[in-house]
Amino acid sequence: MQIAFVGKARYSTPWAIALISVGLLGIGAAAYVSMRGAHGAEDELNRKTTEVSLTNLTVRIVANGIVRPIEIVNLSPKNAGRLAALNVEQGDRVQKGQVIARMESRDLEAQLMQAKAIVAQTQAQFAQLQNGTRPEELIQAQASVRQGEAQVDQSKSRLKLARDRVQRNQLLQSEGAIALDRLDEVLNEQRSAEATLLQTQANLSQIQSRLTQLQNGPRPEEITKAAAQVREAEGRVRAIMIQLEDTIIRAPFDGIITQRYADPGAFVTPTTSASANASATSTSVVALANGLEILAKVPEVDIGQIKLKQTVEIVADSFPDQVFEGRVRLIAPVAVVDQNVTSFEVRVDLSTGLDRLRSGMNVDASFVGQQINNALVIPTVAIVSEKGETGVYLPGSDDKQKTEFKPVTLGTTIGDQTQVIRGLTVGERVYIDLPKDKKSRLR
Template sequence: MAEHCLTTPVTEAASPEPALAGAGSKRRRWPPWWVWLLGLLGLLGLVPIVGPRVGLLPPPGREAAGSNLNALTQPVEAADLTVRVQGRGSVVAVTTVNLSPKTAGRLEALYVDQGDTVAAGQVLARMEAGTLEAELAQRRAQLAQTEAEYDRVVAGSRPEAIRRAESQVASAQSQLALAVSQRDRFRDLAAQGAISQNELDQYETEARNAEARLNEAQQQLAETASGSRPEEIEAAAAAVAAAQAQVEIIQTQLGEATIRAPFDGVVTQTYATVGAIVTPTTSASATASATSSSILALSSGLEVDVEVSEASIGQVAVGQTVEIVADAFPQETFQGRVKRIAPEALIENNVTVFQVAVDLQTGLDRLRSGMTVEATFIGETVAAALLVPTVAIATENGQLGVRVADAAGNPVFRPVTVGVT
């Protein structure tokens, strides 16, 4: 029989009195069905009070019949009372994701099925990647080319290049000597008036050009002999880095074409079939709308989400023991502990409730995500609580109380403060 705990005394100072469960202005026998009804009502709840006997509040205008006093009263009992808060909820996965590729493509292979247990890093599916593989080969060839150029620049000029530069210097020197000789000879002729000034100017120009060619050849020889300049080496190194980055980009895209499990878990759903086009818009999404473009859903761990009424949430705390009974296994009780309490209430059908997450301690091998459960939160125990049936609690002038019998056997209302239920 459920009971209530009261914290205000309801006894008379002189002597204990029975509290009436009901009385009329005329004496009559209660029919047998009322006795059964009283028992059934008692099953509805027990309440802690202080006092010897309490009873049902009689209707207005009725008085208790002395001969029925014992039949209409219930003795107050002292017992340890454990607070229990009821809630209803469902089993849910602790972590759930819908897996999709990062780039749109065709599903080439699917290696798992619904219900399979997988490990973190395990290959679950693979996207077609023929185009990426061809592009990777091209990028690797470009990388090899830039690396060869870098090696050439760093190594400097080869001996044959130096010999070519030396030969060009020697040729320029010969050309300069010839041009100077012709210029000097034609200067003498011009002084004698044998040639015009215009003809002499042509040989003067040729001598200057030959001297410039010699200077250029000598500078080229010096650069060839000294090796590559620092800026040339830096430019070659930058080209190698750019080519390497292109290779890594393609390698990353190829890696993303292989779908791996992000954590240990169970495949709860498979959405795509081999050959289907899958888009990247919902990669790693946990929303139901993501399923149309996902490959599969993966979940890990189980917990219970329970809705607790606003009136009872104050008796629930993190770490509290919870007894769980699933509709699928009504004869079994699973154990859990309160994991977290939602900081914000929800309003469902005009009822304010709080979401409470319960960490499962047992039943992980039996319970399944989506199962409906009843949860009982085990609260503190009130030692030696005084208990009366909930139906014995009445209200008079806005106050809660019980009716007890005075010395004359008449019902007297006594205000009480109700404790835990």
């Protein structure tokens, strides 16, 4: 019996070993598959979630803007006329006071010469009154009086003679010694003598008045009147000189000629028309611009975070790989409503990029605000809403394959990250790729 038992044992040992080996392999394979599945689930969870972390955040307000000149003006003459000369071309840089163009001025130059002649005449008359009567003028006037008196005496003598002849001829005619026609002749001579006497007496009176005036000198009101005439004539000269100066068009400030609207010989007027486009027409001569700034439109909800001298980072569509710098210069006190969107215009002085940026370029302006140190942040895509509450989904505390909703209080959103004020701690994981049954709850 014992031998038989031994013989059976010898015969069954290889099978037993084989069975044991297969069992061990099965157990190992099961353990391997189990471990591999666990690692795979963990990798999948890590792929769909991310850790809540601490970082330093800088608040930024991004707004659309446009590059525009700080100063821009259309230059035109004060009075309508023909353009005589234009001394600049588009793109030329000019200095304040530089002559840009000249209008025709020949008519004004002729008027100026005439006005200056009138000034000289009135000044001479005024000086004459101020200086009083010259001795030679008085002597001449006295001589004129004596001559007038002599003429009066002569006229009186002629009248006396004529009257005597009339008396004689009247007597002769009454006696029939002469004809009536002869009497009429001497009567006419008497009337002529009377008229001559009256004329010489009037001339004498005028000459005597002139002598009296010269002896007394000019009256104060005459001197005042002459002085006023001088001032009036000089004022006319100044007015014409101002008109002549207005025919010269000068640059009111340093800048660059951005547009040229007219050519020499063209008729231009003081009226200007707004021209935002380069192809727009204008009755102006040229357009002058100075400096560059950014005009940005900041939404109403963000305007409270914009401050004067605040740093601004600018990226132009024409230079997407370059960041230019600037500072806030002005915040408009009144909002602008465009298509039911309320915004405020903010002007930004450029610190860099003046040599590259051009007026009219579109830009994105990023207003750099306060820095938040050690801020608790999560990706913005992790934020969801459930039953009216804002929060995030976390892996289940008991079963990582399940999700748990956790309400959070949010702070500032900057780019693709959002600050969490309450509700999470560093190191917790939140879903950024939600299960299909949860994706409808994305905020």
